[in-house]
Amino acid sequence: MIQTPAATKNPIYFGWYVCAASIFIGFVAIGARNSFGVFVVPMSDEFGWNRFTISVAAALGVLVSGLVQPFMGQVFDRTGGRKLILISLVILGGSTIMLSLTFHVLFLVFMFGIVASIAQGGPALSNTAALMSRWFRRKRATAISINSAALSLGGLVMVPFSMYLLQATNWRVAWVGLGLIVLLSLPLAYFFIHERPSQRGLYPDGAPEPPPEAGGGLNEATGPLEVETWKESFKSAPIWQMAASYCVCGATTFILAVHFIPFAIEERGISGSTAATIFGYMMGLNIIGSLGAGILADKIGGTKNWLALVYLMRGMAYILLITVDSVAGLWIFASVAGFSWVATLPLTSSLTADVYGLKALGTISGITFMFHQIGGFGSVLLAGLLFDITGSYTLPFAIVGALLFPAALSAFTIKERKYSTRYQPAVPAPAGGD
């Protein structure tokens, strides 16, 4: 039964609890994954592995998590997501604990590179962004941007926690500790991860009445490009425009994550700690940038305009990075680039939901995420190759930086007013309601 307006007088909409649970799940899942780097030295020391050997597990993990995401998205769309997230968390927590039993590198490769990496795809941000899209319409970008903060928080809190846990105990106990923390998110997920507001007799955003476009029921409004399957979405222009620009996003963030500090030290002549400070400052700003982009897109509208602006800002930052040969230039670059780092995620996810609807959103988001990862790996390899040839990062930074301007144009030319459900005229509600 759908609650009357009086019954929905709950001060806090249940969707925000779903959002909070989703943040915590992302926080521990991403944190457990990113902590792998902390375990490299103690595990290598104990087993006598070299860096290359242990890198196979990490590399395979990155590859598997990128490739598996569209399939996890499809499972999410078909099953609703709740069971997928719960089962994935059990497997992720269990496999993390199992890493404490590592006795051979193949065990590590299998458990971290395959089992944990596949499980990671269940509560991945592309899926939880799709979940947020079901619970929120007017505040969709805001909710996704808050959810995206897990990406930064997971690394900034869980990785140092793993480091201290390792120092206080040993690597086996530390893996068990991390796995238990992942399992700790299970009760929260069980109680608060619900697939749709209608399951709790609510409407998106906690609205007292159904959205007018929905014809009086609990279904989402439909836009002209709303799809039943992901294949249909790739027959239209907006998804290609978003995927192409998201690919450039991956290229321009991965290359910085890998090469910024060496560039700052070797080509700008600053110390390692200053370079790390600037990088840390940039990572801290990405939380503010992500939140700000989501809130602004919901309040003022024009998601594609904000997305274009983010790419344009990042492009300008790259110009500064290449042309201004000073520490001040690096700080200015970090300020501009930091705001734009994660901001593309909530904007792209909410725009995808607004244009293509919710039925295949998990799969579509998983595929665009794969484009992002492909762009990232391509750029990092290109940078390594060009650095070996030219002895400088200037050329690869210039190439990927230049791509940001067509990416901005690609985002700007998305016909959001024509395709987004936010701009569709309200249709009169047929009699009968729900």
Place this chain on the structure above:
Amino acid sequence: MAFFFNFILAHQGDSADPELLHWIKERRDGIFGPAPLIMVIVMGFVVLAIPISVGVFYLMQANRRAAVEPSVDQGGTERGDAP
């Protein structure tokens, strides 16, 4: 190929950058001191507090609502009990 694997290892996540981790650790040590066990307890408490706070907050809200609206919706699911 070795380069490819090594960069992933060193930079598989933004926050897992070794230089950045070192910097974060130095800053935290400056504030709390270098004792790892104390840091584990403090940070573990913070991590544990998040799900507990969400659950407690939900129950408080639900109980308050149940007290104000004892019988709003006989068939509804939004009652004062657990979600």
